[in-house]
Amino acid sequence: MNDLSKDEAVKKSIIEAAKRVFQKWGLHKTTMEDIAHEAGKGKSTLYYYYKSKDEIFEAMITDEFSNIIIKAKTSVSKVSSSKEKLKKYIATMLTEIKKTVSVYPLVKGELKGNQYIEKLRKQLDDKEESIIMEILKEGFEKGEFNFFNETQLSKAANVIVGTIRGLELYLFLDIDDNEKIDIVTRMIAEGI
């Protein structure tokens, strides 16, 4: 194990520790010392690896999000038509995001009105939009989605992200969502 990978391993262990304490205490109530203690390090050691608490938080959000994206891409790769890909993508994102967010109940309520969190959110939105964009573009070229002209594709992707974000919020309220998720995906892909 060379220095670089060891460095990466420590960073990883820190964000894994951070995940555990953020799950328990939320963003504001966890201190750097909480994270340090959970990671078995001194507080200032954290600053050797990350330059701020925000950076740690961002790293752990990004990590969770990446895991979800990986799942989505996996399930997307299992189907062939673009329409099916889109449906799989949306269904996976809705279920997985809900699952992940439910593990951070306190954090969920702390994401409003924060400057850099807005930026982070926008970043994730953009990532998601580009993935959807890929699917749409492919389907458009194959003639599967026959009524967008090419310039509308990116707006359509944007709208789909908005729909997913909205449903995330809304679906968190109730329980019997499996059938609803099915309805959502069918609706978006094939219309009412």
Next chain:
Amino acid sequence: MNDLSKDEAVKKSIIEAAKRVFQKWGLHKTTMEDIAHEAGKGKSTLYYYYKSKDEIFEAMITDEFSNIIIKAKTSVSKVSSSKEKLKKYIATMLTEIKKTVSVYPLVKGELKGNQYIEKLRKQLDDKEESIIMEILKEGFEKGEFNFFNETQLSKAANVIVGTIRGLELYLFLDIDDNEKIDIVTRMIAEGI
């Protein structure tokens, strides 16, 4: 003008005054005396007509919402197919809600975590759901929406409300939404 209608006229004038001050000061910063003064009445007179500040707030939200619903129903009535009705409904709601909410910038940020506001919101959601339900049912019976069985209709209506709520939040962020609204409605009604 008999007593009953005069009573209604005063109540109306009170909520019109309430609208103006809520627009300027938001929910928490406007006092009952602000409303009373704006309405040209004494504070306790308000309590003769409404039994609490919450009730006034609720009345004015309901009033604004009703106005939006009226506009939506009007534009829905101008088209004949159920698919077109659904598109008109969604487009009108999205544009009108955005327009109305933008007049109450402070109130917008004050609606979180409040017990009775959640109830009120749910009430409006239900109202909206029932309108969509009507459209869906009619279209289903006419065979326009061919792939829901009847029991799924209410879930579909619920999902559509969720989509609208989500897009309300999301679309408030940007400006060039006319084309996006078009994309949304086409997507929901006819699929990608």
Next chain:
DNA sequence: TTTCGACCGAAAAACGAAATTGGTCTTAGT
């Protein structure tokens, strides 16, 4: 290179006092 304890200043919590404010009640004019 990596870790840590000691330290700093800014931000936030704690807290008690004072001012507001939602709501009631009695009174008065019509």
Next chain:
DNA sequence: ACTAAGACCAATTTCGTTTTTCGGTCGAAA
């Protein structure tokens, strides 16, 4: 009888101040 208003109360909020906490830095040591 009906409508309106001012005085009043209790509860919440606000405010000014003190105290504590916490994110972040630094120098030393392993």
